[in-house]
Amino acid sequence: MALHEPSTDTSPATGSDPSGSLLARMRRIDPRSYVVYxxxxxxxxxxxxxxxxxxxxxxxxxxxxxxxxxxxxxxAVGLVFVLSAGEIDLSIGSVVALAALVAAIVLRDxxxxxxxxxxxxxxxxxxxLNGFFTTALRLPSFLVTLATMGxxxxxxxxxTDLEAVAVTNQTFVNVFGSGKVGPVPVLVLWTLGVVLVGHxxxxxxxxxxxxxxxxxxxxxxxxxxxxxxRVRLAVLVISASAAALGGLLYAGRVQGATYTLGxxxxxxxIAAVVIGGTRLFGGSGSVVGALVGSLIMGMLTxxxxxxxxxxxxxxxxxxxxxxxxxxxxxxxxxxx
Amino acid sequence: xASVEAPxxxxxxxxxxxxxxxxxxxxxxxxxxxxxxxxxxxxxxxGAGKSTLVKMIAGVHxxxxxxxxxxxxxxxxxxxNDSRRQGIEVVFQDLALADNQPVYMNxxxxxxxVRGPLRRLDRARMATETQQLLDDLDVRxxxxxxxxxxxxxxQRQGVAIGRATHWxxxxxxxxxxxxxxxxxxxxxxxxxxxxxxxxxxxxxxVSHSLDQVFRxxxxxxxxxxGAQVGVRETAGTSGDEIVALITGLx
Ligand SMILES: Nc1ncnc2c1ncn2[C@@H]1O[C@H](COP(=O)(O)OP(=O)(O)O)[C@@H](O)[C@H]1O
Ligand SMILES: [Mg+2]
Numbered sequence: 389m390a391l392h393e394p395s396t397d398t399s400p401a402t403g404s405d406p407s408g409s410l411l412a413r414m415r416r417i418d419p420r421s422y423v424v425y426x427x428x429x430x431x432x433x434x435x436x437x438x439x440x441x442x443x444x445x446x447x448x449x450x451x452x453x454x455x456x457x458x459x460x461x462x463x464a465v466g467l468v469f470v471l472s473a474g475e476i477d478l479s480i481g482s483v484v485a486l487a488a489l490v491a492a493i494v495l496r497d498x499x500x501x502x503x504x505x506x507x508x509x510x511x512x513x514x515x516x517l518n519g520f521f522t523t524a525l526r527l528p529s530f531l532v533t534l535a536t537m538g539x540x541x542x543x544x545x546x547x548t549d550l551e552a553v554a555v556t557n558q559t560f561v562n563v564f565g566s567g568k569v570g571p572v573p574v575l576v577l578w579t580l581g582v583v584l585v586g587h588x589x590x591x592x593x594x595x596x597x598x599x600x601x602x603x604x605x606x607x608x609x610x611x612x613x614x615x616x617x618r619v620r621l622a623v624l625v626i627s628a629s630a631a632a633l634g635g636l637l638y639a640g641r642v643q644g645a646t647y648t649l650g651x652x653x654x655x656x657x658i659a660a661v662v663i664g665g666t667r668l669f670g671g672s673g674s675v676v677g678a679l680v681g682s683l684i685m686g687m688l689t690x691x692x693x694x695x696x697x698x699x700x701x702x703x704x705x706x707x708x709x710x711x712x713x714x715x716x717x718x719x720x721x722x723x724x
Numbered sequence: 725x726a727s728v729e730a731p732x733x734x735x736x737x738x739x740x741x742x743x744x745x746x747x748x749x750x751x752x753x754x755x756x757x758x759x760x761x762x763x764x765x766x767x768x769x770x771g772a773g774k775s776t777l778v779k780m781i782a783g784v785h786x787x788x789x790x791x792x793x794x795x796x797x798x799x800x801x802x803x804x805n806d807s808r809r810q811g812i813e814v815v816f817q818d819l820a821l822a823d824n825q826p827v828y829m830n831x832x833x834x835x836x837x838v839r840g841p842l843r844r845l846d847r848a849r850m851a852t853e854t855q856q857l858l859d860d861l862d863v864r865x866x867x868x869x870x871x872x873x874x875x876x877x878x879q880r881q882g883v884a885i886g887r888a889t890h891w892x893x894x895x896x897x898x899x900x901x902x903x904x905x906x907x908x909x910x911x912x913x914x915x916x917x918x919x920x921x922x923x924x925x926x927x928x929x930v931s932h933s934l935d936q937v938f939r940x941x942x943x944x945x946x947x948x949x950g951a952q953v954g955v956r957e958t959a960g961t962s963g964d965e966i967v968a969l970i971t972g973l974x
Contacts, residue, residue: 592844594836597825601833604822611820612834613805671824 424664428680428687435691442694449690451573455641457686458575459484459634459650463657464664464678465586466630469623471661472590474603474670475522475529477624479514480631480657482540484650486510487635489544491560492553492645500559504636511632512625514540519621529624537654544647552646555639564640578637579679582630587675599623603670659710660685734759735894735926736781736812739798741790743776750776753790754952756945758895758926763917765937765958766930768947768970774930777947778897781928782814783807794894811893815884815901823873827865828854830872831887858886861916878909882916889920896920898929902936914940934963948972 436445443449463480470477487507495503514536521532555561567574590596598619601609610616634653639645662668663684664677688709692702734757743751751773758764766774779785781792783801791798794810801807807814814820821830828850829836837846837853854868863882865875872880881901888896898917902910910933917940921927931937937944938958946954946969954969 588842592842594838594843594845597829597836597845598834600825601822601829604824605820608820608822609833611804611814611816613808614834667824671822 424677424680424684427663428684431684431687431691435687435694439691439694444691444694451576453683453686453690454579455573455575456690457682458579458641459637460653460657460660460685461579461679461682462582462634462637463627463631463653464660464682465582465675466627467657467661468586468590468664468666468673468675468678469599470529470627471658471666471668472603472670472673473599473620473623474606475620475623476533477518477529477627477631478533478654479518479536479540480627480634481650481652481654482537482544483511483514483628483631484635484638484653485645485647486514486540486544487632488639488645488649489548489553489647491636492555492639493548495555495557495560496553500557503557503560507636507639508629508632511629511635513628514632515625515628516621518628519624522624523617523620529620533624541647541651548647550647552644554644556643561640561643564636565643566641575637575641578633582633583675583679590673590675595619595622600671600673603667603672605671656685657682659714662714663710735795736928737793738777738781739791739793741777741780741787741792743773743780743785744788749950751780751947751950752952754945754947756952756955758928760894760924760926761921762943763921763927763929763941765941765944766928766947767932767934767937767944767966769949771949772947772970773950774947775899778814778899778928778930781807781812781895782897783812808891812895812897813888813892815881815888815896815898821872821880821884824871826851826869826871827858827875827883828868830883831857831868831890833887835891854886857890858882861886861889861919863916876909877905878912881905881909881913885913885916885920889923889925892925895926895928898927900930900932903932910936934966937966938963946970 439445463484467477467480487510490510491503491507494506518529518533518536521527522529561567563574564578565575569577590599598609598614601612601614602616602619606616631650635645635650638649642649660681661673661678662681664674664679664681666673666678685706688706689702692705697705736758738754738756740753740755741751742749742753754773754777756764766777768774776785780787781801783804783806786800786802792801793799799806799810801810801812804814822833825833828847831854832850837850838844839846839849851868858865858868861882863879863886865879865883872883875883885896885898885901888898901917902913905913914936917927917929929941941958944956944958944961944966945952946956946966948970953972956965
């Protein structure tokens with residue numbers, strides 16, 4: 389074991405790769421960063437055993453879970469950027485409804501391309517609005533997006549008189565809902581695509597590094613020349629745009645839109661992101677973790693339904709499980 | 725006011741620099757030169773104007789009148805980025821480090837290295853260069869991939885100074901870099917400062933510790949309530965004289 393003791397002589401071994409040995413690398417991994425994967429496997433195993441006769445572990449059901457969670461997974465990816473930057477976006481649930489409704493209406497009256505652009509444009513617009521108030525007027529994003537959450541939800545209800553809008557454009561339904569590419573459902577592809585792009589930008593670009601630096605220590609980021617406000621605006625646009633895409637995915641899947649779409653998704657997306665190892669207060673995050681967190685939330689809903697719990701009981705079980713998950717993943721080590 | 729011969733090529737020259745904040749005169753007519761490979765200490769009581777002077781050279785504040793001259797050319801430093809572009813780096817009192825990021829990311833904060841057409845972060849190269857740089861300065865850390873919050877206060881200050889050394893082509897400004905450190909860590913940081921000087925950087929350091937000032941500086945500039953009351957060669961003065969200048973008592 390002596391070999392594995394942390395060396396007290398901290399001068400680097402000459403000529404060695406500065407990343408250190410595999411062992412040194414593994415020691416540096418925060419245990420909280422892989423708890424989410426463990427939790428995923430445990431919950432999967434739990435339902436697989438208890439719901440053996442209810443078809444939980446069939447490929448159809450598992451694929452269903454991924455398809456049903458697609459909008460939340462996409463929202464979660466956007467939220468990773470916002471939370472890592474030390475901001476929050478409470479408006480994403482409302483943006484889902486507005487983007488879906490606007491897309492459905494414009495789609496019906498002006499065709500596919502304009503419909504999609506209008507839906508995504510809602511996201512960009514709300515994101516810019518959030519970003520403007522947060523950066524130019526130096527208001528906390530918590531309050532700004534709390535306000536726009538209500539504002540956007542109000543617009544969604546008002547403009548449609550609470551009516552549902554049907555989506556009959558088959559191309560749209562194929563691309564954003566029930567279509568497949570070969571054997572793979574498009575909703576799975578959208579999820580994977582957004583996660584891959586999100587992961588790359590977050591982990592492998594200067595922008596991603598700046599997001600983390602700002603969430604960690606905004607004044608340190610500022611004195612090193614990072615354009616703090618530009619990055620803050622960008623993360624808010626990213627999250628609202630992701631939510632708008634989530635809205636399109638809903639509209640495609642249910643072939644229509646109502647003002648109720650996405651209303652419960654804000655909390656589920658935040659839970660998914662936080663379970664996935666993103667710090668609620670900025671400075672660290674994980675896009676892949678957020679996807680796994682989102683799948684955990686989807687698995688819970690699905691498993692609890694199969695267990696025969698009604699929606700009230702589901703809420704209780706989800707809340708309890710969420711508390712458990714958060715305690716496991718977020719507990720700060722003592723003495724820090 | 726005693727005037728002292730400056731070195732042949734002053735990298736940085738302050739020419740009758742004055743700073744007012746509204747009705748408050750924070751600094752009146754300070755003239756000072758710092759040459760390459762030279763450490764100038766800035767001393768004075770609380771509120772004497774030391775931080776204000778540092779912040780003007782760092783581009784945080786702009787002089788009300790007077791000039792900042794770099795290599796013989798008057799410059800206007802409208803913001804911190806202007807200063808950085810002129811080869812001036814600051815080691816802040818409250819360590820401008822991002823605690824949850826690795827050492828190499830902090831070293832390259834705002835100037836990250838990228839590679840390939842996708843401009844991917846080049847983490848390996850940033851880590852290697854960080855290791856080399858910290859080795860050169862003999863700053864000992866477990867690994868360039870270690871997270872800042874896992875380092876001691878002295879190691880953190882070492883990283884902050886290493887970053888300044890790496891990017892400063894001309895001048896490193898330090899505002900009480902050892903204020904929060906213990907005796908041993910202070911000694912380590914002083915060694916690092918001396919090595920940085922040996923690499924030809926000009927250094928302007930604010931310090932409350934006269935012992936430290938006498939250990940490492942070449943010249944001492946004393947401020948009292950915004951006025952420059954004297955500049956002395958460290959070798960040719962005494963603690964008593966500096967204390968008398970700081971307090972204004974004989
Ligand atoms: N941003 C500011 N606005 C107004 N007054 C300031 C500002 N910064 C410093 N001062 C004033 O300038 C004087 C010098 O302050 P400072 O440079 O911080 O002194 P020191 O660093 O020597 O303790 C003090 O009287 C302080 O109150
Ligand atoms: Mg000060």
